[in-house]
Amino acid sequence: MKKLASILGALLLMVVLSILGFIAWQSPSYDGELQLCCLGNKVEVYFDQFGIPHIYAQNETDAYRALGYIHAKERLFQLEMLRRVGSGTLAEFLGKDLVEVDQFFHTLGIPKHAKESTAALLAQGNTPWRIAAEAYVEGVNEFIAHGKLPIEYLLIGEKPRLYTLEDMHSIIGYMSFTFAMAVKTDPLLTRIARDLGPDYLSALAVETLPEHHMIPVHYPDSSQSASTYSNLTALLEKILVPQLQGSNAWVISGSLTQSGKVVFSNDTHIGFSAPSVWFEAHLEYPGFSFYGNHLAGIPFGFMGNNRHHSIGLTMFENDDQDFFEEKLNPKNPNEILIGEEAYPIQTRKEIIQVKGGEPVEWEIQETPHGPIINPVVKEIAALTTNPVSSWWVYLLEPAKSFEAVYKMNHAQSMQEVADAAALIHAPGLNIMYGDIEGNIAWWGAAKLPIRGDKVHSKIFADGSDPNAQPKGWYPFEENPKSVNPPIGFVASANNQPDSTRGGHLFPGYYFPGDRWNRIAKTISSRSDWDVKSLQSLQLETVNEVFPELAQFMLSEVNRDDYQEFSAALESLETWDGDHQIEKTAPTLFYKWLIHTWRLAIEDELGKEGFEAFLQTFVMVNSNHHFITKTDNPWWDKQNSPEKETRKDILSEALSLSLDELSKQLGSNPKDWKWEKVVHLEHPHPLGSQKPLDKLFNVQAGPIAGNEEAVNKLTLKPLPDGTYQIVAGPAIRIILDFGDLENSVSVLPTGNSGNRFSKHYADQKELFVKGKYRPQEMNEEKIKKKSDNKLILNPAD
Known part of the structure; x- marks a missing residue:
């Protein structure tokens, strides 16, 4: 027995040593020297204590070559998944x-x-x-060819192909799709309008209502101020990469800050994932200094700052996608009619390669x-047998995102940033701006279509009606914007911008403005804002509307x-709307609210229709x-x-809620704490397969926040009564141009996407x-404090 125990012990030791050796082999190195064949001169990369690379190069091309190598080293599998979805x-x-996902895209x-x-770029x-x-x-591609590939490739038995500019545009295309709310919303609203009628639709806040809050505009030279309805949701959940959903941003002029300089804040709202979406990197070369936040595979920072200015973004939420229900020509089914004129239906074929199977021709x-x-949106196939075409602004001209963001990163004046913003045709973005000279601004960057008089932008249009056709574009000069407004700040929280210079209130998928109102009131309440005081606003978990609704x-x-x-x-x-994790009122309120919605609309839409409804902006808005x-x-229940009356539904929903919470959390309401029902997990693309979830997913536990607090969290009800x-x-970014080098930031997980890096989840607790x-x-502080220095040399 002793001999057997000794053998088993030795085997166990060998297994442990093998695992430790594999982890050590997989762990990325942040020190040493490497040769890169494409470099012209030596590049020094200093990694700070959170793994943020600070790249010091002697010229621009070497800086971006180094960034590409480091970005791939830390986020290659994330890049892989994004380009695969988009392509x-x-x-x-x-x-x-x-x-099916490939067929959809x-x-x-x-x-x-x-x-x-x-x-077009070439x-x-x-x-x-x-x-x-x-x-x-x-x-x-230097890293793909010679670097140590992350473990994900080993687990799925694949190797990456070389990266291309076309892949880069595919990633931008996928990002643009995640901004397009129409495909997730319009089929459902069209069904409600057709099957149930206008009274049912008017009970929902499909458009901005008078009680909602609008973003004020300020022009500096003007005084105007079905049973298949969950198929798309299920399809998109297969994608395994996060979707962009919203954001907060505000820029405060020096008249309201302690330093007398502009203070800038931005937090983008995106699906949580491991690794998190943004990769931080700092580039320095003669004539250029930029701290940026990058999407995997994209060289330029959609958010970031140089020494002159800072840029940020939120989703504009403008409606840039319409659906046309076509009328086939009775004389030729391969044509559609617009008025009396016939137009051919064009056909093209795509070949979808399938791992382990035969190619699929589509x-x-x-x-x-x-x-x-x-054929790819079952909700639409269930709604009508007529062909439905997707008219999407993004596809109507080549993307100039790289040019726009490059110019924003390198600009040295507010006008240069404004000119760059005008290059963005889609998706719609709110570009937020502040600079060292004291300027603050916000531009709604998008090409805004002039729609036909008979078009309801969220209901399928009659494709045969000539009056339903797009009529052209509003000039960019009329887009919503605010430049150096008298109120002393600009802010955006995905809510409706006020009317444009031409008097147009542009339709969209806007949120009700509860966050914007809270931000605006708070900023206006004092005139000594700084980086520290703004943290409390960015982290605030109060929803002012919910207590009124609860009463x-x-x-x-x-x-x-x-x-x-x-x-x-x-x-x-007596609830004040706060959603700190020790509170009990949010636990009862959310349960009651969701049961109220379910009892009210599930009989009309069906269970899957209700689940689809929860995925749209309409519930939060309504x-x-x-x-x-x-x-x-x-x-009134249909069957x-x-x-039934409102009182009947609210009473039934409350009874169900109290009963369920008693079974779930115990009979003492003091035990119904918010922390017991909300949970944050950052899922990895391979984490959906057990036991890989234990290896890759990042567990973060309960966290304070709610749907329309400044600290916005999107909650998904689960069958066990909890919320994911x-x-x-x-x-989260906050910077003060009075002390730019003491700006702050934080990521939800870490800057590395390598599971065995010490920076994979080192910001989770923060x-x-x-x-x-x-x-x-x-520079002096970075080089002095850094324990990790990587030198990239030109290859001999």
Whole structure:
């Protein structure tokens, strides 16, 4: 027995040593010297204590080559997944289960558009942004050819192909799709309008309502101020990479700050993931100094700052995608009619390669309005047998995102940034700006279409009606913007911008403005803002609307029916809307709110239709309007002989909520703490497969916040009565131009995507606890404090 035990012990030791050796082999090195074949001169890279690379180069191309190499070293598999989604090649990489996803993106037209955008970029000649992008690509490919590939490739038995400019445009295309809310929303709203009628639609806040808050504009030279309805959601969940969802940003002029200089803040709201979406990097070369936040595979920072100015972004949420229900020509089914004129339906074929299987040939049909998407959006196929075309602004001209963002990174004046913003045609972005000279600004960057008079932008249009056709574009000069407004700040929180210079209130998928209102009121309340004080605003978890709504709901039920839970109802009645994790009122409120919605609309839309509804902007936008509306037809259940009222639904929903919480958390309402029902996990693309979730996913636990607090969290109800936090701040940035080198930032996980890096999740605790870390730009301090220096030398 002793001999057997000795053998088993030796085997166990060998296994442990093998695992430790493998981890050591996989762990990325942040020290030493390497040779890169594409470099012209030596580049020094200093990594700070959180793994942020500070790249010191002697020229621009070497800086971007080095960035490409380091970015691939830290985020190659994330880059791989993003380019695979955007290029419609997931099935080639992961197998047949992803064929439908590839078919969707090919039909939508993103891979085709990536080719067209690349051709347009090359046709511009040797522009600075093209040279920089190609240098970045060289750096990525240097790592692919000679670097240590991350473990994900080993686990799925694949190797990466070389990176290209077309891949880069594919990633931009996917990002643009995640901004396009129409495909997730319009089929459902069209069904409601057709099957149930205008009264049902008017009970929802489909457009901005008077009680919602608008972003004020300021022009410096003007005084104007079905049963298949969850198929798309299920399809998109297969993508395994995060989608962009919203954001907060505000820029405060020196008149309201302690330093007398501009203070800038941005937190983008994106699906949580491991690694997190943004990669931070600091570039220095003669004439250029920039601290940027980069998407995997993209060389230029969509957010960041140089020594002169800072740029940030939020989603504009403008409606840039319409659907046209076509009328086939009775004389020729391969044509559609617009008025009396016939137009041919064009056909093209795509070949989708499938790992371990035969290639799939996919036929795509297109009308003058765009691709016919019935075959890939089952919601639309269930809604009508007529062809439905997707008209999407993004596909109508080549993307100039690289040129725009490069110019924003390198600009030295506010006007240069404004000119660069005008190059963005889609997706719609709110570009936020502040500079060392004291200027603050916000521009709605997008090409805004002039729609036909009969077009409701969220309901399928009659493709045969000549008056429903797009009529052209509003000039960029009329886009919503605010430049150096008298109020002393600009802010954006995905809510409706006020009317443009031409008096147009542009339609979109805007949020109600609760966050914006809270931000605006708070900023206006004092004139000594600094980096420290703004942290409390960025982390605030108060929702001012929910307590009012909770009191209204309580007034509609008979409190005597719930005597044993009187303490819980009193807690809800006195709730101030805060969502700190020790609070109990949010736990009851959310349960009651969701049951109210379900009991009201599930009988009309079905279970899967209700699940699809929860994925749209409409519920958050409609909460107050829907519940307080007296003549709301949704209250009456369609399949019952009685006519239910709001009181009936609210009472039933409250009874269900109290019963479920008692079973889930115990009979004492004091135990119904918010921390027991909200949980944050950062999922990795391979983490959906057990036991890989234990290896790759990052568990973060409960975190304070809610749907429309400044610290916005998107919650997904789970069958066990808890909520999965699926999206929220993907970065938090605050900087003061009075002390630029002491800016702060924090990521939800870490800067590295390598599972065995010490920087894979080293910011997790900071993020959950509402803490920040330095955003270093001081060369002397960086070099003195850094324990990790990597020298990249030109190859002999």
